[in-house]
Amino acid sequence: MKYYMAKISDKGTVAVDDTILVKDELSCAGSHILDGYKPLFSAEAVERLIAKGYEIAGKTHVGEFGLDLVGEFSYYNELSSGESLKGSAAELVKSGEVKAALGVDMNGSTRRAAALSDVSFLKPTYGTVSRYGVISCAASGEQVGVYAKTADDIAEIMTVIAGNDTKDGTSLREQSYTYDCNEDIKGYKVCIVKELFDKADDKTKANLTAYAESLKTQGVEVDLISLDFADNANTAWQILMCAETCNNVSRYDGVKFGHRSENYRNIDELYVNSRTEGFNFLTKTVILYGSDVLSKHRYADCYDKALRVRRQVADKMKELFSNYDAVLTPACTKTEYAQYDIKDAFTKVFDESVFTAIPNLIGTPALVTNGVQLMGSHFSESKLLSIAKKSERTGE
Amino acid sequence: MAYELVIGLETHVELNTKSKIFCSCGGHSSPIEPNDCVCPACSGMPGMLPVMNKKVVELAATAGLMLNCEINRYTTFDKKNYYYPDLPCAYQITQLNHPICVNGLVKVKTAQGERDIRIKQIHMEEDAGKLVHGGNSSFVDFNRTSVPLIEIVTQPDFRSPEEVVTYLGKLKSMFKSTGISECEEGAMRCDVNISVREEGTEEFGVRTEIKNMASFEAIDRAIRYEAQRHMDALEFGTEELVQETRRFDDVTGKTSAMRNKETEADYRYFPDPNLMPIVIDDEWLEQIKANKPVALDEKAEAYSEMGISDKEIAMLMSEHTVAKLLDDVIALGCNGKDAAAWILTDCAGILRKAGLKLKDLAITADGLSFLIKKVEEGKLNRGAAKKTLIAVIEQGADPVQYCDEQGFLVEVDNSMIESVIDKAIESNPQAVADYKSGKEKALMAIFGACMKELKGSGDPSTIRTMLIEKLKN
Numbered sequence: 026m027k028y029y030m031a032k033i034s035d036k037g038t039v040a041v042d043d044t045i046l047v048k049d050e051l052s053c054a055g056s057h058i059l060d061g062y063k064p065l066f067s068a069e070a071v072e073r074l075i076a077k078g079y080e081i082a083g084k085t086h087v088g089e090f091g092l093d094l095v096g097e098f099s100y101y102n103e104l105s106s107g108e109s110l111k112g113s114a115a116e117l118v119k120s121g122e123v124k125a126a127l128g129v130d131m132n133g134s135t136r137r138a139a140a141l142s143d144v145s146f147l148k149p150t151y152g153t154v155s156r157y158g159v160i161s162c163a164a165s166g167e168q169v170g171v172y173a174k175t176a177d178d179i180a181e182i183m184t185v186i187a188g189n190d191t192k193d194g195t196s197l198r199e200q201s202y203t204y205d206c207n208e209d210i211k212g213y214k215v216c217i218v219k220e221l222f223d224k225a226d227d228k229t230k231a232n233l234t235a236y237a238e239s240l241k242t243q244g245v246e247v248d249l250i251s252l253d254f255a256d257n258a259n260t261a262w263q264i265l266m267c268a269e270t271c272n273n274v275s276r277y278d279g280v281k282f283g284h285r286s287e288n289y290r291n292i293d294e295l296y297v298n299s300r301t302e303g304f305n306f307l308t309k310t311v312i313l314y315g316s317d318v319l320s321k322h323r324y325a326d327c328y329d330k331a332l333r334v335r336r337q338v339a340d341k342m343k344e345l346f347s348n349y350d351a352v353l354t355p356a357c358t359k360t361e362y363a364q365y366d367i368k369d370a371f372t373k374v375f376d377e378s379v380f381t382a383i384p385n386l387i388g389t390p391a392l393v394t395n396g397v398q399l400m401g402s403h404f405s406e407s408k409l410l411s412i413a414k415k416s417e418r419t420g421e
Numbered sequence: 422m423a424y425e426l427v428i429g430l431e432t433h434v435e436l437n438t439k440s441k442i443f444c445s446c447g448g449h450s451s452p453i454e455p456n457d458c459v460c461p462a463c464s465g466m467p468g469m470l471p472v473m474n475k476k477v478v479e480l481a482a483t484a485g486l487m488l489n490c491e492i493n494r495y496t497t498f499d500k501k502n503y504y505y506p507d508l509p510c511a512y513q514i515t516q517l518n519h520p521i522c523v524n525g526l527v528k529v530k531t532a533q534g535e536r537d538i539r540i541k542q543i544h545m546e547e548d549a550g551k552l553v554h555g556g557n558s559s560f561v562d563f564n565r566t567s568v569p570l571i572e573i574v575t576q577p578d579f580r581s582p583e584e585v586v587t588y589l590g591k592l593k594s595m596f597k598s599t600g601i602s603e604c605e606e607g608a609m610r611c612d613v614n615i616s617v618r619e620e621g622t623e624e625f626g627v628r629t630e631i632k633n634m635a636s637f638e639a640i641d642r643a644i645r646y647e648a649q650r651h652m653d654a655l656e657f658g659t660e661e662l663v664q665e666t667r668r669f670d671d672v673t674g675k676t677s678a679m680r681n682k683e684t685e686a687d688y689r690y691f692p693d694p695n696l697m698p699i700v701i702d703d704e705w706l707e708q709i710k711a712n713k714p715v716a717l718d719e720k721a722e723a724y725s726e727m728g729i730s731d732k733e734i735a736m737l738m739s740e741h742t743v744a745k746l747l748d749d750v751i752a753l754g755c756n757g758k759d760a761a762a763w764i765l766t767d768c769a770g771i772l773r774k775a776g777l778k779l780k781d782l783a784i785t786a787d788g789l790s791f792l793i794k795k796v797e798e799g800k801l802n803r804g805a806a807k808k809t810l811i812a813v814i815e816q817g818a819d820p821v822q823y824c825d826e827q828g829f830l831v832e833v834d835n836s837m838i839e840s841v842i843d844k845a846i847e848s849n850p851q852a853v854a855d856y857k858s859g860k861e862k863a864l865m866a867i868f869g870a871c872m873k874e875l876k877g878s879g880d881p882s883t884i885r886t887m888l889i890e891k892l893k894n
């Protein structure tokens with residue numbers, strides 16, 4: 026296994042995942058369909074890092090379009106039987122070769138990878154980091170985030186990459202943001218979501234309980250609450266995510282760039298064969314679901330309903346965040362990655378995304394640290410980073 | 422049996438902007454070479470995001486105001502999905518649920534009378550590219566992708582091909598004259614929805630749609646052909662009409678059904694998450710209204726209200742500079758009808774004699790309004806004004822200076838004129854008596870005496886009016 030899709034510099038301190046474009050470097054989003062694609066421009070986040078003197082170490086592998094659990098199904102780096110999870114941005118950060126890495130959080134694979142690799146990952150508030158130069162799938166919920174070992178390192182990189190970008194119509198107006206990891210967390214109120222806690226295995230539960238205990242010693246109040254809409258929120262996000270992904274990857278047709286089948290006699294066969302060969306089983310499943318929920322006869326019951334659920338979840342979470350500084354949940358059910366067949370991937374990802382979907386659905390920030398997830402209200406990154414910093418494991 | 426045609430139109434108009442709708446590539450000004458005017462965004466490369474061109478919103482709203490539409494203050498974009506090699510993203514960004522303009526109205530005047538055509542909506546969208554076929558291959562030219570369009574959708578309110586062509590002509594002159602669109606060849610494309618019903622019935626007949634026609638002539642022919650086909654089917658049962666999409670063949674002059682595959686697609690529309698809803702607030706709308714140019718059409722109406730004849734309006738419409746001169750002269754306080762006569766009768770006559778065209782008329786608005794006003798005030802007689810115009814047109818003289826040099830201007834002293842009139846009445850008792858007994862011609866003798874006494878100064882029509890007033894006593 027290898028970390029890099031494209032190695033750029035030995036002196037680099039920040040790596041970026043393969044869904045983020047770097048000018049003239051292979052940028053394929055882990056998919057065969059984008060074979061050989063080298064973009065003409067870099068992502069805004071990358072440009073900002075370079076402008077501040079950060080050198081880019083290279084492009085790290087991702088699962089095809091970031092759709093899988095933790096990056097296991099890359100066309101260029103597929104795990105073979107018996108291998109553990111290696112080669113991801115999270116593992117690269119863990120190895121210490123780079124200080125930080127950028128990853129696109131679209132359906133939780135970055136947060137799950139961080140949890141399994143025991144590094145931190147911040148998925149910031151939607152609209153704070155430009156999506157210009159991100160190989161987009163689910164435009165309404167994806168966001169560039171940062172992997173690092175410490176809250177301070179995340180804050181440092183976020184300060185560089187966040188802020189308004191006129192090239193992204195969804196970019197918020199603020200020119201810059203400050204991230205403070207040293208807020209006084211004494212007196213913070215954190216809640217654990219019972220329904221999500223119950224879904225995790227014993228090891229994960231034990232880890233989360235221990236984390237909650239350590240927060241208490243910092244003077245943080247911890248409650249157990251019920252969040253009855255977590256499953257519905259996840260379903261809504263999976264519907265929107267599939268629909269938007271289906272639409273966004275429809276441009277990969279073998280006509281303009283990337284993989285083109287050698288086997289075609291007309292334009293229809295060129296499309297069908299290029300796409301059949303170019304996408305993996307999981308992407309194809311997502312495309313089919315996405316097509317279905319957008320079709321005339323299903324739109325009202327699926328896509329439109331998901332949009333309504335999104336608004337309701339946003340309202341309910343706003344209410345919850347008015348009582349709590351953060352919501353504490355597992356990031357995934359297990360503490361270790363176990364191999365499985367790609368034919369099961371869609372269901373597996375669906376099930377695991379119940380932990381990660383709400384921040385994608387409503388654009389709120391989430392921070393994975395010490396194998397757990399902290400969710401906060403919009404622009405509460407400093408709170409989350411401060412909590413994480415106080416409980417960072419010492420002696421590493 | 423008598424039949425009635427029912428027609429609705431969807432008209433795509435290319436907007437005249439400096440850049441494309443969602444990227445900064447040059448917009449309308451057509452590049453020479455294929456794919457000259459293309460960037461990663463409008464060629465569908467990953468990582469690029471659409472960024473709204475504000476000018477498109479303003480032009481679309483302006484078009485809506487011209488067609489008497491309501492402007493939606495909240496307007497959103499949707500994605501329309503379909504695969505075609507000229508569509509780089511495999512979706513088109515358009516507006517489905519919240520179009521920018523709704524509920525407009527256009528009056529269409531033909532020999533059969535005037536009809537109100539209701540505009541259902543106007544929406545903004547991006548154009549697709551172009552396929553060029555050659556030999557065994559096809560080539561894609563993305564120059565036109567993401568060029569901004571508006572689509573103007575009418576209600577089924579047309580009843581004849583003449584009305585359709587008149588409406589399209591009206592749109593074309595409206596948009597071209599105001600710079601909303603260049604309206605060049607192919608920049609205005611139409612889909613025509615057509616059905617036929619028995620005259621007097623309310624229910625619509627089976628509707629067919631003829632897609633993508635660019636020339637008015639083709640549209641006219643297609644409608645006539647299709648209407649006849651429908652009527653033959655209804656009258657003689659020549660075929661069974663089905664709701665379908667058809668294309669018109671320019672060579673054969675016939676329409677034929679398109680393949681189902683091309684027509685029965687599910688476009689899987691959904692709101693575009695990359696483009697935030699556009700909110701047009703009061704301030705912006707006022708600004709758009711304030712900047713709205715006056716369309717030729719509205720101008721013609723305004724001229725007509727001033728009492729300018731249809732023939733004169735037609736002349737003014739054909740020469741922008743002349744219409745501009747008239748507008749300026751009116752703005753300087755002259756009567757529109759009189760000013761139009763000065764330009765289109767007096768000036769035009771002199772120009773013609775000098776072998777010049779109306780568009781060659783070189784007189785400033787200030788100069789012309791000076792002459793018109795002096796004549797009105799009676800300080801310059803018409804003959805002298807005409808001599809001045811000849812000097813202006815033939816020798817490039819300055820009207821004010823010329824009148825001055827020639828001593829044309831007279832200070833009119835009304836009491837002096839009055840005394841001249843009194844004197845003339847006194848010295849022509851027979852003519853006065855004849856006039857009072859009903860012989861109108863007798864007036865000329867008294868009037869002539871006045872003019873002789875005044876030696877040509879003073880405005881004849883004023884003097885005449887004054888004389889008639891006096892004679893009433």
Ligand SMILES: [Zn+2]
Nearest residue numbers: 444446460463
């Ligand atoms: Zn462009």
